[in-house]
């Protein structure tokens with residue numbers, strides 16, 4: 001038998017970090033991603049975000065890779081949001097994502113961190129990652 005416990009904290013951003021995911025509407029996107037991951041057998045332990053990026057805590061199955069899971073979540077969620085016209089503009093995700101493995105004993109901490117996204121951003125690594133995503137100079141964020 002196998003005993004697989006692989007947890008990943010993933011972060012991905014809206015292209016150019018445009019602040020599209022306004023708070024009244026992002027709940028629909030969250031619900032959709034939650035339902036979609038169930039269908040795809042992706043174990044999503046937490047999901048939350050700000051206006052320009054999302055955080056997820058994912059338990060990878062033995063047959064899954066983070067690349068495969070992120071491609072499914074990002075690709076399908078943008079397609080759906082645009083089909084349903086959830087946001088004022090088309091939703092495009094920035095290329096790539098941030099991913100870090102999470103030790104099983106730190107799951108609670110990371111879960112709380114993700115749940116409290118509307119409060120302060122305390123992860124230096126996440127801030128650094130998001131800071132690398134290019135923003136057009138004229139766009140107000």
Ligand SMILES: [Zn+2]
Nearest residue numbers: 050055117121
């Ligand atoms: Zn964040």
